[in-house]
Amino acid sequence: MICISYMEKPVRILIDLSEQQLRDLERASTREKLSRAAVIRKAIAAYLGTQSHADADQAFGLWREENVDGLDYQDRLRAEW
Numbered sequence: 001m002i003c004i005s006y007m008e009k010p011v012r013i014l015i016d017l018s019e020q021q022l023r024d025l026e027r028a029s030t031r032e033k034l035s036r037a038a039v040i041r042k043a044i045a046a047y048l049g050t051q052s053h054a055d056a057d058q059a060f061g062l063w064r065e066e067n068v069d070g071l072d073y074q075d076r077l078r079a080e081w
Contacts (some may be wrong), residue, residue, distance in 0.1 A: 025040070
């Protein structure tokens, strides 16, 4: 589910689109019965939502090849304090 927050004050930006992108955006806007700006905000929210998960996916399993007990490692790090 995509959550779009409108609590913050909107900021205007300028973007360049190709003619084809503009036509596609207009069709999406008509189909979804939303303004072009709303379609763009929705697309940005969806894109950014996938990017936050991408970082977590890259980190998952980083230590799988290491033969280290997690609790021992944590204790060693804390002993340095």
